[in-house]
Every structure is written in C-alpha cells, then in structure tokens.
Amino acid sequence: MANIPADLKYAKTHEWVRVSEDTATIGITDHAQHELTDVVFVELPKVGRQLKAGEACAVVESVKTASDIYSPVSGQVVEVNQAVVDNPALTNTEPYGGGWFFKVKLTQPAELNGLLAPAQYGAQIKDQ
Amino acid sequence: MAKRTPLFDIHRRLGGRLVEFGGWEMPVQYTSIMDEHQAVRTAAGLFDISHMGEVLVTGTAAEVFLNGMLTNDVRKLVTGHGQYTLMCNERGGVIDDLYVYRIADTEYLLIVNASRTDVDAAWLQQQLAGYPHNNFVGLHNLSAQTAAVAVQGPKVIEFIDQCFSGGSTGGLVAAKASALKKNQIAQFQFSGHPAWVGRTGYTGEDGFEVIAPAEAIGAIWTLLMKTGESHGLQPAGLGARDTLRTEVCYPLYGQELNEQTTPIEAGLGFFVAFDKGEFNGRTVLIQQKERGVAKKLVAFKMSDRSAPPRPHYPIWSSGERSAQIGEVASGTQSPSLGIGIGMGYVKTEFAKPQMPITIEIRGQRANAVVASKPLYRKPV
Numbered sequence: 001m002a003n004i005p006a007d008l009k010y011a012k013t014h015e016w017v018r019v020s021e022d023t024a025t026i027g028i029t030d031h032a033q034h035e036l037t038d039v040v041f042v043e044l045p046k047v048g049r050q051l052k053a054g055e056a057c058a059v060v061e062s063v064k065t066a067s068d069i070y071s072p073v074s075g076q077v078v079e080v081n082q083a084v085v086d087n088p089a090l091t092n093t094e095p096y097g098g099g100w101f102f103k104v105k106l107t108q109p110a111e112l113n114g115l116l117a118p119a120q121y122g123a124q125i126k127d128q
Numbered sequence: 129m130a131k132r133t134p135l136f137d138i139h140r141r142l143g144g145r146l147v148e149f150g151g152w153e154m155p156v157q158y159t160s161i162m163d164e165h166q167a168v169r170t171a172a173g174l175f176d177i178s179h180m181g182e183v184l185v186t187g188t189a190a191e192v193f194l195n196g197m198l199t200n201d202v203r204k205l206v207t208g209h210g211q212y213t214l215m216c217n218e219r220g221g222v223i224d225d226l227y228v229y230r231i232a233d234t235e236y237l238l239i240v241n242a243s244r245t246d247v248d249a250a251w252l253q254q255q256l257a258g259y260p261h262n263n264f265v266g267l268h269n270l271s272a273q274t275a276a277v278a279v280q281g282p283k284v285i286e287f288i289d290q291c292f293s294g295g296s297t298g299g300l301v302a303a304k305a306s307a308l309k310k311n312q313i314a315q316f317q318f319s320g321h322p323a324w325v326g327r328t329g330y331t332g333e334d335g336f337e338v339i340a341p342a343e344a345i346g347a348i349w350t351l352l353m354k355t356g357e358s359h360g361l362q363p364a365g366l367g368a369r370d371t372l373r374t375e376v377c378y379p380l381y382g383q384e385l386n387e388q389t390t391p392i393e394a395g396l397g398f399f400v401a402f403d404k405g406e407f408n409g410r411t412v413l414i415q416q417k418e419r420g421v422a423k424k425l426v427a428f429k430m431s432d433r434s435a436p437p438r439p440h441y442p443i444w445s446s447g448e449r450s451a452q453i454g455e456v457a458s459g460t461q462s463p464s465l466g467i468g469i470g471m472g473y474v475k476t477e478f479a480k481p482q483m484p485i486t487i488e489i490r491g492q493r494a495n496a497v498v499a500s501k502p503l504y505r506k507p508v
Contacts, residue, residue, distance in 0.1 A: 037161060040461040041433075041434070041436060059435070061436055062161075063162065063367060063463070064161065
C-alpha cells in the first residue's frame with residue numbers, strides 16, 4: 001500500500017504539497033515513485049522562475065521513461081533540492097523527506113483548497 | 129488485442145507489470161529494472177521469451193534455400209550448432225535478425241523476433257514459392273504452439289542440469305545441458321515433452337534459452353525457479369532485457385534494424401558471408417562493403433551525469449559549427465556503468481571511437497563520446 005501522509009495535500013498528477021506559512025514544498029508521492037520505479041535523473045526548475053498551477057516544471061526520468069512533473073500551485077520558485085539532483089534515488093527512498101523537489105512562494109493561496117485531501121488522493125490511486 | 133504467452137498467469141501472480149511489446153502483453157519488470165539487471169549480471173534471471181517466433185525449415189534443399197535467404201553461411205553449421213544471422217530483402221534492408229540452429233541433418237530451427245514473426249513467415253513462404261526446388265523444402269511456423277524462456281547469468285551453470293536430466297535426445301549429442309558450448313543446441317526430455325536447450329542469450333551473460341511446447345513451459349519455468357532460487361535466480365522482465373542488451377550493444381529490431389537499414393550500416397558485416405555465393409541483398413551489401421556507407425551505427429556514452437538518452441534524440445557533432453549528424457536508436461541509463469549510454473546512427477565520418485558528440489535532450493545538448501562496442505565488459 002502506498003504511503004499517503006495525513007498532513008499533506010495532493011495533486012491528481014501525483015505531486016504532494018506541504019505548506020508552511022506562505023511557502024509550499026513540493027515533491028512526488030510514494031505511489032508515483034513506485035510507478036516510475038528507479039529514478040535515475042531529476043531536472044528541477046530554476047530558482048526565481050514563476051510557476052502557474054498545472055505547469056510542467058520538472059522532469060523525472062526512470063530507466064524506462066521520462067515523466068513531467070507539474071506544479072500544483074502558482075508561485076515563485078525560492079529553493080530547489082540539490083540533494084535529489086545529486087542523488088535521484090532519494091525520490092524512491094524518501095519521497096516525502098529527503099526526496100522533495102522544490103519550494104515555491106505562493107501567489108494564489110486559494111489554489112490550495114482545490115487540491116486533494118489524503119483520503120481523496122488515496123481513493124484516486126485505488127481506482128487505477 | 130495483445131496476445132498472451134502461456135506464462136501470463138504466472139507473471140500476474142508474481143506481480144509483473146505488464147506492457148504491450150511486439151503485439152504481446154509482456155512483463156516489463158517484477159521488482160525493478162535495476163534490481164533484475166543486477167540479478168542477471170551477478171547471479172541469474174529468468175525471462176519469458178515465448179513471444180519470439182519459431183520457424184522450422186526442413187528438407188534436403190533446406191540448407192541451400194536458407195543460404196539464399198540469410199546473410200551468414202548456414203553450411204558452416206553441423207547438427208547441434210547455431211549462428212546469429214540476418215534476413216535481408218533485395219535492397220540489403222534487414223527483414224529480421226535471428227538465430228538459426230541446425231537441429232538435425234536436414235532440419236533448421238529459426239528463432240525470430242516477435243514483432244517480425246508473421247512478416248518473416250510470409251516472406252519465406254513467398255520466396256519459397258519462387259524457389260525451383262521448393263518440393264524439397266518444408267516451411268513450418270511453429271510459433272503458436274511453441275513457448276520459450278531464457279535463463280541468464282553467471283550462476284545458471286550451477287543449476288541448469290537439475291532441470292533437464294538424462295542425455296540429449298536430439299541436436300548435439302550431450303550428456304547434460306551444461307556440456308553445451310556457446311551457440312550449441314540439444315534436445316532434452318522434460319516430463320515427456322521435448323525441450324530444445326540452446327546456450328545463447330541476449331544479455332551478454334552466460335545462459336540458456338529453452339524452447340518447448342506451449343503446454344510444457346509453465347512447468348519448466350516453475351522448476352527453473354525452484355532449482356535456481358537458492359542461486360539467486362529471479363524473474364526478469366523486458367526492461368532489464370533491454371538494459372542488458374544495450375550495455376553489450378546487441379541490436380533490437382525496430383530500433384537499430386529495419387527494412388531500410390543494412391547489416392553493413394549496422395556494423396554487422398561479420399555476420400554476412402560474401403564468399404558463400406548468391407543471397408538476398410548481396411549485390412547491395414558488397415557494394416556498401418567496398419565503397420563504404422553514408423551512416424553507421426555507433427555506441428556512445430554520456431560524458432557526464434545527464435538525463436538518459438532516448439530513441440530519436442538528435443545527435444550533433446561537437447564544437448563550433450556543430451551540425452546534426454544522426455539520431456539515437458536505443459538509449460538508457462546503464463545500471464552497470466551508472467551513466468547514460470546508447471547506440472545511434474551517425475554520418476560515417478563521425479563513427480570513430482573517442483569522437484566527441486552531443487546528444488540533444490529536451491532542447492539542450494549533453495556531451496557524449498563514441499565508444500567501442502560492447503559498452504559493458506564483464507570484469508575478469
């Protein structure tokens with residue numbers, strides 16, 4: 001069973017969001033890393049880039065495929081996780097911890113209300 | 129609707145992730161590609177290759193007929209021996225690459241690609257119709273009633289004989305399967321079913337391919353797993369099969385090979401026997417060998433950590449006035465080398481080991497270098 005922490009919000013496209021004041025940390029879910037399998041390369045957005053919710057802004061590559069990662073929220077990229085760039089396997093081993101991707105300063109905090117609650121996300125991946 | 133092999137239920141039970149490949153629903157992986165790849169390099173892996181086609185060519189004129197169809201020299205095969213070969217059209221384009229085994233004095237077993245089985249059978253049928261001695265050749269597509277597994281890896285030799293007891297009953301005369309040498313084949317009895325065991329594979333490791341009646345393959349799979357488990361044998365999917373073959377630069381039909389590409393361009397001239405007389409494609413191939421070709425297949429390694437190269441990514445020359453010189457045919461992250469690797473066709477002037485090139489990955493250029501084949505060599 002995929003791990004779906006109760007304190008996070010989720011996008012249909014399998015990203016998670018952790019909000020602290022006006023900043024959101026974003027990564028991909030345990031279910032997503034399991035589906036992608038061995039992640040061998042992660043490409044993250046540049047710090048300073050303005051992202052719109054739903055915009056493709058990162059790429060995760062497994063042995064077999066390249067997958068786009070979408071920002072669940074709008075905002076400016078304020079930090080990216082160099083550790084996951086240097087060690088892409090963190091995406092698999094610590095999807096909610098050391099494998100986080102980037103942080104954005106929220107410009108449309110109301111968008112958070114449109115994200116999925118853990119139970120909703122759990123229901124979505126159960127149907128797949 | 130994709131076809132299913134007789135091992136389909138076993139794959140599902142093992143949690144295999146199923147994908148469509150060459151018209152078949154096949155497991156791409158069970159645990160992970162990396163994990164299965166490592167198992168094959170260091171211990172053993174078991175692959176379902178039932179999707180591959182089997183064509184039996186028989187008769188007193190089979191040898192001469194096949195020698196006109198295939199690029200390698202079938203006459204070099206004594207009973208119980210096989211060779212890698214190519215089947216070309218008149219333009220020298222590759223219809224398929226395959227293994228041909230001489231399993232009896234006048235019987236040849238062709239192991240062909242899944243996606244090409246129907247094309248091959250139709251081509252051979254059509255060619256046979258125009259062959260003057262066709263009443264001395266029998267052509268039998270056994271693919272529907274035949275299944276196969278490949279058991280590959282350095283530990284296979286330690287348990288293969290526990291699966292096939294007794295001496296051979298066809299092909300090479302052998303007391304046991306482990307007595308076979310590379311490219312040799314013999315028939316062994318398995319619970320009353322004839323099983324052809326050939327010492328070959330598509331991974332760069334020692335190993336065997338077992339070709340058996342569809343109704344026997346489930347029991348063969350199960351027994352191999354049971355005897356091999358304590359030696360580290362694990363099921364392996366097409367994902368690992370692809371990374372393993374790419375590391376040792378074996379071509380995959382549809383990526384490195386197609387009807388518009390010749391064995392000379394693909395660097396497979398070693399498997400073209402020009403001295404054997406007439407065969408399909410010879411005129412074009414001999415011209416290419418003498419005058420050279422415009423493009424050649426090369427292997428390459430990324431110079432730095434990068435996104436893995438993928439099929440169809442453009443290949444550019446390096447340095448100033450850089451121009452596109454070709455395209456990636458196969459590319460992946462190499463689990464053994466920990467870096468991106470691939471093969472691709474480039475303009476011949478760039479087909480030299482150590483030649484710096486760049487691969488265009490999502491609009492950005494990443495440095496790579498042409499490397500000699502194979503890209504991965506077993507540590508000695």
